[in-house]
Amino acid sequence: MNMTGAGFWVAVVVPLAALLWWWNDYWYALPFLLRRGSSKLPPGYMGLPFLGEMVAFLWYFKVLGRPDDFINAKRSKYGDGVGLYRTHLLGEPMIIVCTPSANKFVLQSESSFALKWVSDELVGKTSLVAVEGDSHTRVRGLVVRAINQPNALRKITLMVQPRVVASLRSWSQRGRITAYNEAKKLIFANTAKYFASFETDRVLDTLDDLFKGVLIGFRAYPLKFPGTAFHHALKCRRKAEAIFREEMETRKKCGASVTKNDLMESLMQMEGEDGKRLSDVEVIDNIVSLVVAGYISTSFSVMWALYYLAKYPDVLLKLREEHMPISKKLKGDFITYEEIASCKYTAKVVEEVIRMANIAAFVFRTAKKDVDYRGYKIPKGWKVACWVRYLHTNPECFEDPMCFNPDRWNEAPKAGSYLVFGGGPRICAGNMYARLQLTIILHHLVVGYRWELVNPNAKMVYLPHPKPADEVEIEITQI
Template identity: 30%
Template sequence: MAAFITFSFLLLIIIFVYRNSKRRTNKVKLPCGDMGLPWIGETVEFYKAQRSNQLFEEFFQPRMKKHGNIFKTKLMGSPTVVVNGAAANKFFMSNEFKLVVSSWPTSSVELMGKNSIMEKQGDSHRCLRSIVTSTLSVSGLTAMVPRMCGSIENHMQKNWLDREEISLYRSTKMLTFTIVLECLFGIEIVPETLFGVFERVLEGVLSPPVNVPWTKFARAKKARAEIEKVLVGEIRRKREAMEGGGEEEDDMLFSKLVAASIRGEITEEEVVDNVVLLVFAAHDTTSYAITMTFKMLANHPDCYSLLLKEHEEIASNKRAGEALTFEDVKKMEYTWQVARETMRLCPPIFGSFRKTITDINFEGVTIPKGWKVLWTTYGTHYDEKYFPDPMRFNPSRFADPVQAYAFIPFGGGPRLCAGYQLAKLNILVLVHYVVTRYNWSLVYPDEPILMDPLPFPSKGMPIKISPKCD
């Protein structure tokens, strides 16, 4: 009897809250749109379009044509407002912590870590971000370039030498993973031992958070526990050495994070979660950007000729076996134009979710407190207002300044990707080594791109390679 009364009481509360919220939302002008089916909304349509890498063509674009640049929907159980355009990007990105906060699906938070910079707000976010950005200062990047060259040399010696064909995507994934561990963190772990485990975690980051043995999420949780066990061991070994005077804090990010934990600024859990997050953020999207850059170059030989000339001029001033310097990288201006144009057309992420912490009035509509907001890269990247003839590959459009908040593969505002400079360095240095040392061609020029949960070439982007003569 008591259980029945309790249940009835809870049900009445739920009905009261629901009706109250309906009454409140009926009084304001909400964005146009379709909320779809009860609870699941338009999640099925969203996932279907995402899987085939047709989010813009099959999900966002039809709704933008019907409802405008701002429309409502329901995704993964949450009322969501999709916003498009540079003004919307600027408004929501620059008002992080004031009007909106980061809001990722439950599975992403569980696997990346509740204590990662992705979930932190205010002072905690600023503390972690300052540690990361201090590693990627000009002096940090200058010191990183030779280390990165060494990692690339070793990878090519091991995986490219005497090969006629390689999977460019798989090779760059392993290489960028190695660079993150060796050059950013300075963690002394054989990358191959953890690469496959991290890949299993990635498979679950946007899956339904159902923790039963046969699901992607459960497999990802198990893999995440394996990674955590290894990292905790490394953290405690490093901490013991630093506290005992055997090691000092250096310019590597892992050392800086452990030193911050010794000072009591962050916890061991925060060290673990931020290593996990930054490994994913710094290697998976970068490897896709590199792969697609080569696809674009293969399909646009005139652009490749200009890029190759830039790198041959840099190489002509280096001795045999001499590593690149940060000054050399700064000369790769056209290459960075090519990379940015590639990321405009083939963004490594489709956008990012935020949650409103107050009612927001924007462009004549109200977004209620507690709703999700999703900004998309496609909303400006494919808009001729910002990029004339937007579907044409034209790297030279980046020779001139681009309107603020129109090009957003790395986000913007306080949440601007902290690893932006590392990604840029990684792309430019690897492109240099490939184009100056190898002749290459795509095996499948029209290879389809799929998405699960991030975009990837369906066949791994195999390329034929042959060493250039000295």
């Protein structure tokens, strides 16, 4: 039988294309539907074999530069439903969660959804981010006390300011700087100082290089062969660990005769409710993972603050009005934790910067079992992406969301719509520490400096983190 050109298309190409087009939906959803009979998966499309919806995702995030339209397109196609969509991204079947109540449901239920890292070896097997259940509660209690509560924050406020003052002065002496790079150097130096009293340039440079290597490992495929980024990251982690361990051993030899007043000392000495201290491995694992969790995220917030304040001079003016009287009263002394806590307008600016920055755009979990949510199934083993950036940029949660407006914080946000630090038992353990660092830097910036953007219309990039393409190049001078 002779097949015409059109016949060939109808008989072979179209069915093949349809099969490919729906492949992931058949592959992942059909067996599940057959097995469960009446149960439903959330609406959505799981894309092509292997690729899933990666092409559409990259299209919205990278090509169009309109990341939130990835979700808007789903809403228009499948309706709002209960705020869940099925998809296939990053090589895995996935449920996207994009309403306040559905996000709350996922983030609160540790018994149903687990936090899984590419490798526990990289984050540290006994670190707060890797442990679960009672161990998590115990370690979290100690870490939060050492880094995120008023006594620790009071100490940190005074410890980090010399470096902040010196860095800002050096920025203005150079005139033109890239805010993201300089913020990273400053935050890293402050982190090393508070975490283990490391101050010399030699140790800072070595650690900085090692942590850069570790961070690359989080986005690499977990292959442990020499030459791979992941293998290199593990090596960097072990070397960084060795530096902290050496410091710990030196302290143990000196005993109580030398006090450092830093995080390492707190973690070595604190006792939990059970009267037990952290083991040496736990202390080191937690220090290393706290550097990883806090250093880049806080640097982004500083970069975005410089960006928005340059774009919104009326906000900068109001900030200055709040800080100038404090600065005059201080006569060159450092601002205290209590003074920082009294800066109400600054607190709103900080919240607004972090909302708009969307530093952690998604928070991932894995379903530990089949979970029902308002008539839909989240299958066991599937990834769950709490799409928190969508909440922060959605007009149903924040009025005129793309406008930088600290005054919106005169009122509390709608319940569940502000998840910049995640939520539930794993909410960011350093959220107050991050806010504090940003506030201290803002204080010294607004009382002493003026700056403008070199490229006010710089293109935005959204992956892996949102930032202007020039990483916020500024001209900065002393007032």
